[in-house]
């Protein structure tokens with residue numbers, strides 16, 4: 001559905017987006033991750049036809065955003081960053097306008113507005129002026145505008161930004177639900193969100209894609225991924241170590257804590273971690289250790305994110 | 321068909337936004353009060369002893385000079401300030417449809433204000449026997465003039481996110497359009513420049529064309545002049561919107 005090819009955007013001499021390519025198919029939810037100023041919003045603005053790219057192309061269902069903008073825009077629902085809304089309108093009036101501009105009329109328009117209001121839990125404020133709304137309602141009003149016409153493509157720029165935990169949860173389950181039959185791309189810098197919602201994630205830094213894969217694949221790239229952590233109640237770490245070093249397939253053992261013992265085993269090869277864990281378990285049973293924990297580290301998305309994107313203070317990142 | 325539907329959607333939104341705020345009402349009330357004040361108190365409507373609306377229309381270039389930029393300054397500046405421009409321009413509506421829709425909305429407000437001056441027309445008809453053909457021409461010229469100022473305001477409003485800046489720029493450009501053909505200024509220029517040059521400058525002034533319409537001749541050339549000014553500034557608005565997109 002969404003096809004982005006070698007997209008570049010310069011502001012003056014500065015490249016905000018620097019050669020980004022990706023595809024999103026129907027049924028996929030793509031998480032767009034990256035530090036502030038990475039170029040997420042700029043990419044989305046090009047994808048929705050608000051900004052023209054300096055070079056490269058963005059297509060939605062075969063319609064190029066530059067050559068056939070109106071056809072492409074019909075297929076897109078867009079929630080811009082900071083959820084702008086017309087302050088001088090009522091919630092229902094605002095949604096009606098958006099529906100009309102998308103060609104809905106009469107009964108179809110009323111149905112669409114009613115559905116969007118129900119989906120985004122806007123009933124209590126439907127006849128309230130937008131400038132009197134709390135931030136959560138405002139955000140959902142703008143989200144309602146994006147899903148109003150049941151578009152096959154959704155572009156959501158930080159859809160959960162500024163919401164309270166309950167609202168965040170609601171919006172995430174909404175995205176997951178809609179993701180079944182739409183192509184969705186959403187940006188965030190909350191990493192649990194990616195794990196909870198996305199089928200695939202892209203990490204972007206300084207305008208370039210630095211990682212692209214399922215959340216699990218990305219987690220596998222964390223430095224601790226695939227190691228085995230063992231905790232025993234009745235032995236010291238130093239006492240256990242010689243036993244563990246002799247287990248087949250183990251390349252290194254590290255004592256994290258002495259009492260109660262916590263040790264980390266590094267397998268020779270990450271794919272053999274489960275075999276190694278089984279052998280460690282056999283050993284523990286045989287030696288009658290009081291095991292309280294034995295687990296394979298999944299790797300944390302946080303660690304991947306930090307290791308492949310430069311921190312704000314690092315040289316080479318200019319202040320925003 | 322879709323095109324007009326889109327223009328009308330944008331115009332309706334703009335009107336609903338303006339109608340729920342005091343801007344439109346304040347504009348209409350002030351326009352009516354000032355029209356009455358200038359016509360009857362300063363323009364010497366009764367002293368003239370003529371059944372005509374010359375004293376009424378004569379003030380419009382100056383009245384509109386401040387009122388039209390004041391009512392239209394938010395047109396694009398507010399969209400930019402609040403970020404809603406990103407919503408508007410990512411709807412399946414072209415920039416042209418949005419520009420024309422907004423222009424139309426404010427033109428409707430101005431036209432309503434102008435229509436509400438009908439008591440003045442009734443008054444002259446009650447007091448005497450005016451040439452109603454001249455009065456119709458007068459109203460047409462007045463609306464064309466207001467539409468020209470509105471197109472200027474659309475352009476200056478697209479230039480900035482600050483409504484006050486957009487207002488000031490619009491007033492300055494409109495003032496130039498007036499002064500280029502205002503007799504006191506032309507007399508001043510006569511001392512320095514050749515008559516040919518002055519006629520050329522005066523041809524760009526709304527005053528020259530407005531006055532000739534007010535005399536009751538709806539000359540096609542005058543109408544074309546106003547339509548060209550309107551189109552020129554709407555094109556300029558389009559160019560500014562596209563250029564500011566490019567970053």
Ligand SMILES: Nc1ncnc2c1ncn2[C@@H]1O[C@H](COP(=O)(O)OP(=O)(O)O)[C@@H](O)[C@H]1O
Pocket residue numbers: 011015016034035036037038039040041042043320567
């Ligand atoms: N209109 C603009 N003019 C100049 N620079 C811009 C503009 N929009 C964005 N930028 C710059 O482009 C970079 C990417 O911004 P953005 O896409 O908003 O990042 P993100 O959404 O990932 O935080 C930033 O360094 C930002 O300062």
Ligand SMILES: [Mg+2]
Pocket residue numbers: 040041042081
């Ligand atoms: Mg952003």
